[in-house]
Amino acid sequence: MFTGIVQDIGWVQALERRGADLRVTIGTQRLELSRAALGDSIAVAGVCLTAVGLATHRFDVDVSLETLARTTLGGWQIGQRVNLEPALRAGDALGGHMVAGHIDGVGELLARSAQARSEQLRFRVPPELSSYLARKGSVCIDGVSLTVNAVEGDDFEVNLIPHTLEVTTLGQLAVGGRVNIEVDLIARYVQRLLGESAP
Numbered sequence: 001m002f003t004g005i006v007q008d009i010g011w012v013q014a015l016e017r018r019g020a021d022l023r024v025t026i027g028t029q030r031l032e033l034s035r036a037a038l039g040d041s042i043a044v045a046g047v048c049l050t051a052v053g054l055a056t057h058r059f060d061v062d063v064s065l066e067t068l069a070r071t072t073l074g075g076w077q078i079g080q081r082v083n084l085e086p087a088l089r090a091g092d093a094l095g096g097h098m099v100a101g102h103i104d105g106v107g108e109l110l111a112r113s114a115q116a117r118s119e120q121l122r123f124r125v126p127p128e129l130s131s132y133l134a135r136k137g138s139v140c141i142d143g144v145s146l147t148v149n150a151v152e153g154d155d156f157e158v159n160l161i162p163h164t165l166e167v168t169t170l171g172q173l174a175v176g177g178r179v180n181i182e183v184d185l186i187a188r189y190v191q192r193l194l195g196e197s198a199p
Contacts, residue, residue: 001087001088001100002088002100002143003094003099004085004145005096005145006083006085006144006168007031008084010026010081011080012026012027013026015078024073025053027057028058032086033054033055033056033059036086038051039051041087042059042087043083043099044061045169046083046103046143048087048100072142072179081172083142096145097138097145098186099143099185100185103180104182104183106126106179107125107181108178108179109122109175118159118162118165119160120159121158121159122157124155125154125156133151134151137184139181141180142168143180147159
């Protein structure tokens with residue numbers, strides 16, 4: 001489990017095709033990898049991935065065909081900047097919301113505009129995800145826990161404070177950029193309990 005509180009911005013150092021799958025090497029700046037072990041989960045741009053190789057300032061992950069098809073990872077390039085968060089440990093603060101790192105779909109940034117010192121970002125999600133979004137509910141975008149401020153059809157808006165703009169990749173996201181979307185876990189389970197199919 002994760003919280004959607006980004007701890008570092010890393011970057012893609014290497015991409016190695018292995019059949020239909022992909023091995024990715026992620027470089028880090030501040031992420032504390034000395035406590036990590038092979039097999040640990042790390043959220044990379046919101047995607048829960050397993051560390052299969054570890055060094056002081058980098059780690060390797062294998063990405064399955066399913067993950068490549070459901071997330072933005074299939075379009076990554078060398079140098080791509082990515083939000084990083086290690087898995088929660090017992091006793092860690094839960095600063096965002098409960099995040100599984102299981103991506104529900106890919107969204108697109110439609111517009112961004114300044115609002116005082118913050119910025120308002122408007123995204124569009126696939127139609128099958130829109131029912132999981134609610135005003136003042138939670139959403140995870142590229143691994144960042146955010147509050148939904150408005151929902152209209154398949155579009156929703158969030159506000160980013162200066163700190164979030166500075167310490168995540170969303171500060172540099174251009175209009176038209178694609179992002180990994182994880183809807184709120186509670187909304188997903190409520191829909192399942194009501195007998196409706198989940199994404």
